[in-house]
Amino acid sequence: MVESVDADLLAAPAQLLPAREQMALTLMFHIVFVPFGIALPTMMLIANFKGLRRNDPVALTLARRWSHAAGLTFAVGAASGTVLSFEMGLLWPGLTGRFGEVFGLPFAIEGVLFFLEAILVAIYIYGWRRLQPWTHFWLGLPIPFVAIGGAFSIISANAWMNMPAGFTIDENNQITNVDPIAAIFNDALPYELGHFLVAAYMAAGFTVASIYVVGWLKDRRDRYHRLGVLIPLTIATVLTPVQFVVGDLTAVAVFEDQPAKFAAMEVVTDSGTHQAEVLFGRYDSATNTVEGGISIPGLNSWLAGGSVDTYVPGLDQVPPENRPSNVTVVHWAFDIMVGVGTVLLLLAFWFFIAYWRRRDVPGNRLFLWFAASAGVLTYIAVEAGWIVTEVGRQPWIVYNIMRTEEAVTNTDAGTLWISFSLIALLYLSLAIGTITVLRAMSRRWRRTDRTDDDLAVYGPRPAVEEGAER
Amino acid sequence: MNTAVVVAGIMVLALTLYACTGIADYGAGFWDLTAGGRDRGRRPRSLIDNAVTPVWEANHVWLIYVLVLCWTGFGSTFASVMSTLYIPLAFALLGIVLRAAGFAMSKDAARARMRHLAGWIFGAGSFLTPFCLGTAVGAVLTGRIPVGNAAGDELTSWLNPTAILVGLLTVAIGAYVSAVYLSAEARRHGAPGLQGYFRARAIAAGLAGLALGVVVLISLWFDERQMFDRVVQRGWPLLLASLVLLAATFLLAGGTRMWRVRLAGAGGIAALVWAWAVAQYPYLLPFSLTVQDGAAGPATLRWLLIWAAGALLLVVPALILLFWLDQRGELGEDPATSRAPTLHEGSAQA
Numbered sequence: 001m002v003e004s005v006d007a008d009l010l011a012a013p014a015q016l017l018p019a020r021e022q023m024a025l026t027l028m029f030h031i032v033f034v035p036f037g038i039a040l041p042t043m044m045l046i047a048n049f050k051g052l053r054r055n056d057p058v059a060l061t062l063a064r065r066w067s068h069a070a071g072l073t074f075a076v077g078a079a080s081g082t083v084l085s086f087e088m089g090l091l092w093p094g095l096t097g098r099f100g101e102v103f104g105l106p107f108a109i110e111g112v113l114f115f116l117e118a119i120l121v122a123i124y125i126y127g128w129r130r131l132q133p134w135t136h137f138w139l140g141l142p143i144p145f146v147a148i149g150g151a152f153s154i155i156s157a158n159a160w161m162n163m164p165a166g167f168t169i170d171e172n173n174q175i176t177n178v179d180p181i182a183a184i185f186n187d188a189l190p191y192e193l194g195h196f197l198v199a200a201y202m203a204a205g206f207t208v209a210s211i212y213v214v215g216w217l218k219d220r221r222d223r224y225h226r227l228g229v230l231i232p233l234t235i236a237t238v239l240t241p242v243q244f245v246v247g248d249l250t251a252v253a254v255f256e257d258q259p260a261k262f263a264a265m266e267v268v269t270d271s272g273t274h275q276a277e278v279l280f281g282r283y284d285s286a287t288n289t290v291e292g293g294i295s296i297p298g299l300n301s302w303l304a305g306g307s308v309d310t311y312v313p314g315l316d317q318v319p320p321e322n323r324p325s326n327v328t329v330v331h332w333a334f335d336i337m338v339g340v341g342t343v344l345l346l347l348a349f350w351f352f353i354a355y356w357r358r359r360d361v362p363g364n365r366l367f368l369w370f371a372a373s374a375g376v377l378t379y380i381a382v383e384a385g386w387i388v389t390e391v392g393r394q395p396w397i398v399y400n401i402m403r404t405e406e407a408v409t410n411t412d413a414g415t416l417w418i419s420f421s422l423i424a425l426l427y428l429s430l431a432i433g434t435i436t437v438l439r440a441m442s443r444r445w446r447r448t449d450r451t452d453d454d455l456a457v458y459g460p461r462p463a464v465e466e467g468a469e470r
Numbered sequence: 471m472n473t474a475v476v477v478a479g480i481m482v483l484a485l486t487l488y489a490c491t492g493i494a495d496y497g498a499g500f501w502d503l504t505a506g507g508r509d510r511g512r513r514p515r516s517l518i519d520n521a522v523t524p525v526w527e528a529n530h531v532w533l534i535y536v537l538v539l540c541w542t543g544f545g546s547t548f549a550s551v552m553s554t555l556y557i558p559l560a561f562a563l564l565g566i567v568l569r570a571a572g573f574a575m576s577k578d579a580a581r582a583r584m585r586h587l588a589g590w591i592f593g594a595g596s597f598l599t600p601f602c603l604g605t606a607v608g609a610v611l612t613g614r615i616p617v618g619n620a621a622g623d624e625l626t627s628w629l630n631p632t633a634i635l636v637g638l639l640t641v642a643i644g645a646y647v648s649a650v651y652l653s654a655e656a657r658r659h660g661a662p663g664l665q666g667y668f669r670a671r672a673i674a675a676g677l678a679g680l681a682l683g684v685v686v687l688i689s690l691w692f693d694e695r696q697m698f699d700r701v702v703q704r705g706w707p708l709l710l711a712s713l714v715l716l717a718a719t720f721l722l723a724g725g726t727r728m729w730r731v732r733l734a735g736a737g738g739i740a741a742l743v744w745a746w747a748v749a750q751y752p753y754l755l756p757f758s759l760t761v762q763d764g765a766a767g768p769a770t771l772r773w774l775l776i777w778a779a780g781a782l783l784l785v786v787p788a789l790i791l792l793f794w795l796d797q798r799g800e801l802g803e804d805p806a807t808s809r810a811p812t813l814h815e816g817s818a819q820a
């Protein structure tokens with residue numbers, strides 16, 4: 001490595017771009033499986049409980065199928081999570097090398113909790129045939145709590161990047177007074193965790209419901225599809241209004257904790273009171289102005305502080321080199337997330353009213369089409385939310401403490417582009433493979449509906465056959 | 471004992487468990503790959519499928535735990551290793567993802583063609599990961615990782631005879647332990663034909679591993695004399711134990727007391743891992759960074775230890791439960807949902 005002594009401090013190294021692209025791609029892939037890992041076990045246990053209490057084989061079938069889907073998404077989630085663990089060192093040695101001792105502990109906690117979850121999920125999935133029904137249920141019961149524990153730790157690590165705590169930097173630029181517990185319980189943890197857990201349950205709930213709503217639209221209106229819609233849809237719609245409130249609290253907290261991110265997500269260019277809420281539009285970093293977009297006078301100040309007189313610092317207060325590199329992306333992502341939240345709120349109220357009147361899956365086709373798209377919409381909100389968090393924190397990898405370019409690996413940029421391309425290709429085929437397998441599963445389930453499958457949810461499994469026919 | 475050394479010891483322990491379980495799973499993938507054509511390989515493949523699936527994810531997590539412990543407890547070591555060894559570690563990662571993809575596909579691929587493809591993907595990943603991880607160990611062992619962000623040579627640090635040989639040795643180790651486990655598994659399922667089949671493979675892989683081990687030592691002698699001396703002078707009891715256990719598995723693998731065979735197989739591998747650790751001590755990165763100098767602050771180390779104790783309390787009972795249920799035959803692939811249903815399903819019993 002040749003150190004260019006007088007290099008412009010702000011010139012980003014060539015490997016920064018591929019490293020960020022790779023991190024973003026792999027995280028955004030991983031996060032797809034996470035809501036299932038967190039929330040699907042809850043749904044499957046609810047169905048399992050219903051099935052055992054009411055002696056309902058349809059509910060048990062659902063529970064069993066969901067457990068298998070959970071197993072598959074868990075496996076893919078584990079593999080993509082392993083990729084992330086490697087990348088913390090492969091791509092960001094500056095971060096883990098310097099701050100690993102501060103924010104590493106939650107990852108260690110997460111590792112153990114995921115391990116526990118993997119074991120319990122394996123027991124649950126592979127225990128359907130032989131275990132006593134209630135024993136089987138009780139063995140599965142810890143899974144959702146362990147999953148929440150895992151989410152707690154990993155979100156804590158991310159929240160720490162937003163609101164670093166638990167250490168001091170001495171005059172020699174060394175880290176001292178490391179307190180990993182203070183780092184875990186940093187200021188951003190409560191709102192990030194609350195907002196994310198609700199999002200995870202919403203995403204998994206709406207997505208699972210969508211699948212059965214599609215069946216319902218195709219006139220498969222049996223008890224199997226009814227339960228398949230109602231269990232997840234109830235969870236998701238009840239949480240939607242909650243998320244509206246929690247999301248708002250999150251935005252207010254970001255306004256107080258991370259003013260630059262707030263200014264970027266709301267494209268506040270000039271500081272002041274009576275800030276207008278701008279929907280979409282394009283930010284021009286050269287002139288610090290916004291072009292186009294719809295402007296609602298005063299609303300932004302009102303949302304941030306409860307009154308139009310709230311003073312909102314704008315991007316003009318952030319030195320240009322510390323402004324998020326892509327304000328337009330952050331802002332659009334925020335507007336998309338809030339937009340989706342609003343649309344889902346409508347869906348939730350529609351469902352409440354329709355269910356209250358008919359006690360069944362609403363028959364209105366417009367509603368059904370709406371519900372069928374809700375899974376995709378929620379995922380768009382989840383991905384957009386993470387873009388707000390991560391891109392909005394730029395140029396900092398540890399807010400106000402370490403810049404992202406200080407953390408990136410010194411590996412040759414060409415090598416990084418190659419590995420990024422390989423990973424992108426591989427993930428594409430992994431995604432196709434997963435979808436193919438899930439579809440094959442569901443097609444076969446449909447073929448066997450109401451045949452041997454429903455009869456024998458619990459019962460002895462056939463002996464292991466040596467050289468079984470395939 | 472000070473906390474840094476204990477944390478390093480826990481890391482080596484996790485690595486040992488990974489070598490005995492995770493690397494063994496890769497070995498199973500290797501035997502899947504080499505089992506021959508579709509008809510000839512059907513019986514061993516069915517055994518491998520049956521043996522590997524229920525515990526797959528659990529085995530895999532040890533590696534993650536090693537990584538996390540390393541960046542929390544020994545951040546600069548982690549950063550130095552990961553950045554200098556970007557290429558082999560990225561390939562190891564590729565293998566992990568390939569394997570997971572093959573696993574996910576084979577789990578449900580009803581069609582033969584898909585299963586076949588899945589087998590290839592699975593097998594390729596099963597070679598790549600242990601080989602690349604082994605070369606990384608070789609690079610550390612021979613002192614080719616200086617402290618710093620990509621401070622070492624990105625190619626020659628691992629593209630050298632010793633590191634490559636350690637990579638091959640790791641592949642052989644995986645193939646060996648998995649064949650040992652599979653012969654035990656075959657016995658449990660009452661398949662004497664397969665027991666013999668895997669015993670023969672265990673012996674072949676064990677002998678290959680032995681030969682590679684000797685070649686690694688020779689290469690190390692030429693390459694890094696100081697490390698060679700440490701391996702031999704400090705590690706000899708462990709190397710000897712490993713040899714004895716290797717011979718023991720050869721003798722026991724045809725018998726009936728299968729837990730002994732598993733234990734001997736795993737013990738031999740554990741002894742090798744500890745021989746490496748003992749030879750390196752007190753260095754994390756020979757011969758530039760010691761455990762003391764590279765360790766995190768005292769609060770972090772203390773919490774890592776507290777959490778390790780907590781983890782033991784949480785995970786050990788769960789693991790025991792898993793293996794106990796598995797050995798009692800209470801766990802198994804659920805045929806009605808994960809495979810095309812076979813005709814002799816169990817009777818109704820809700």
Ligand code: HDD
Pocket residue numbers: 162188191192193195196198199200202203243244245247248250251252254261337338340341342344378381382383384385386387388389390
């Ligand atoms: C179901 C998905 C979903 C929905 C409907 C919403 N969000 Fe969200 N949002 C997320 C899913 C999400 C997320 C993906 O879960 C994020 C990313 C990081 C996090 O903690 O949650 C997030 C982040 C996030 C952040 C950044 C937090 C930070 O950087 O620390 C803010 C300010 C908001 N959200 C605000 C809102 C508001 C005002 C909403 C309007 C009702 C809203 N969210 C709806």
Ligand code: HEM
Pocket residue numbers: 020021023024027028030031092095154155157158161383386387390391393394396397404
């Ligand atoms: C799982 C949901 C997450 C998603 C979808 C996500 C998304 C992203 C994206 C899009 C980037 C690129 C930023 C840019 O290009 O400017 C990024 C960067 C990064 N994220 Fe996250 N993130 C997630 C959670 C986390 C968590 C929990 C951590 C834990 C520490 C984390 C660590 C990082 C790091 C180290 C970078 C690279 C540095 C940077 O560009 O800021 N992310 N992430």
Ligand code: HEM
Pocket residue numbers: 030033034035036037038073074075076077078079080081082084085088111114115118147150151152154155158527530531534
């Ligand atoms: C830099 C960021 C991240 C890293 C390094 C990371 C690491 C990992 C690892 C190593 C695994 C596999 C564990 C196992 O094998 O059992 C995993 C899986 C998982 N991760 Fe992440 N993760 C990250 C971001 C996130 C985020 C933001 C969440 C959200 C809560 C999350 C939730 C999960 C869950 C629930 C699983 C279990 C797999 C599943 O159920 O699909 N991860 N992650």
